[in-house]
Amino acid sequence: MNRTRTFCWKLTLALLTVLAAGLPGCGTTRPTQEQEYLLEMRRKDSEHYITETEERYTSLLRGVKAQYDEYVAGRQPMPPVIDYLIISGGGDWGAFGAGILKGWGRILKSDPLARPRFDVVTGVSTGALIAPFAFLGDDESIDRIVNLYRNPQPDWVEMRGPLYFLPTNISFAEVPGLEREMKKTLTPEMIARIADEGKGGRLLFVNATNLDDDSPHVFYLVPEARRAVATGDVERFNNILLASSGIPGAFPYREIDGTMYVDGGVTSNMIFGSRIPEEHRLPALWQSLYPRVPMPKMRYWVIFNNQFQAPPTVVKARWFDIINRSIELSTRSATLSSMRQLYLMAEVAHLKRGDNIEVRIMAIPDDWSPPVPGTFVKETMNNLADLGERMGADPTVWRTSPP
Helix, strand or coil: CCCCCHHHHHHHHHHHHHHHHHCCCCCCCCCCCHHHHHHHHHHHHHHHHHHHHHHHHHHHHHHHHHHHHHHHHHCCCCCCCEEEEEEEHHHHHHHHHHHHCCCCCCCCCCCCCCCHHHHHHEEEEEHHHHHHHHHCCCCCHHHHHHHHHHHHHHCCCCCCCCCCCCCCCCCECCHHHHHHHHHHHCHHHHHHHHHHHHCCCCCCEEEEEEEHHHCCEEEEEEHHHHHHHHHHHHHHHHHHHHHCCCCCCCCCEEEECCCCEEEECCCCCCCCCCCCCCCCCCHHHHHHHCCCCCCCCCEEEEEEEECCCCEEEECCCHHHHHHHHHHHHHHHHHHHHHHHHHHHHHHHHHHCCCCCEEEEEEECCCCHHHHHHHHCCCHHHHHHHHHHHHCCCCCCCCCCCCC
């Protein structure tokens, strides 16, 4: 959950304490690897990501083409639309995004801006926790994730005692309550449903940060759900979500396949295929597969669990306040740049091939402020969930121009 706020200054304070004391900071022992090996693994992972994504995009488009053929044959009343949902990070402010999904469901299905059945759902950090429920898309699933955000528990985040800053600790805090609640909320039955819902090519993926090779890593959750069903073990699936939402240094890292993963927001606070070369993205792939058939309308829906601009304030002249504010600004600025890139990608596709691509964004209003200061405060999270429900139920709130 990449909105660092409370943890940021504690993390920096601990690091400076270690440096000042001259402690080596050995940490938990992990096997060493030669740099050449790590570089080769990074190269292979990057190649695999592009290849795997193209294969999954192709499967999705074949399903869309089948719907298009049904429409042309008169067996389907409306042409297909490709709906792509992007849910950003934002920590406990993810209550806003969960609320949007619930309020969105109140719009009549006859409205063209009603909540669709998404073809692609992506999430980062807190957005990764929401994404599986948005992918399932039914009211019961969305109620589950809304209820989770509305009811934070005291043990969601617990400091590691008075010596939390020691360099031998893997993090300041533990998240026993969050781990427990996620297991209760995202049940094995729901994971089995995710595996089933992906049979037609629909995609669900999240981003985590690979600290070992200094890169983002996309985890495709439909095959992960299938693995969980086949093995009867959901721990890996849950670990991926917790990795994407693990504030580095504050929350425990997650080791998956021998690699250290932390919050996906460190490398990209929203994912929509920007790392993929243009010729491998959905519009170009459609033209390659079906050169004589115009691509159906495509809609990107972006839920930004933050504000475009934080309320102005006079920052205290203390190093931890300065660092805290600066990191928040850095994350927000990078996310806004990603949004602008998404609009540019849509414009490029329109200019090159005449594709009809829409981008809509919903964010926390810039004039909103938390009713109670702090992190994981129930009153604030419920306020955000209420706000999200109101805004989600109003289709005129979606922003259609770049921030």
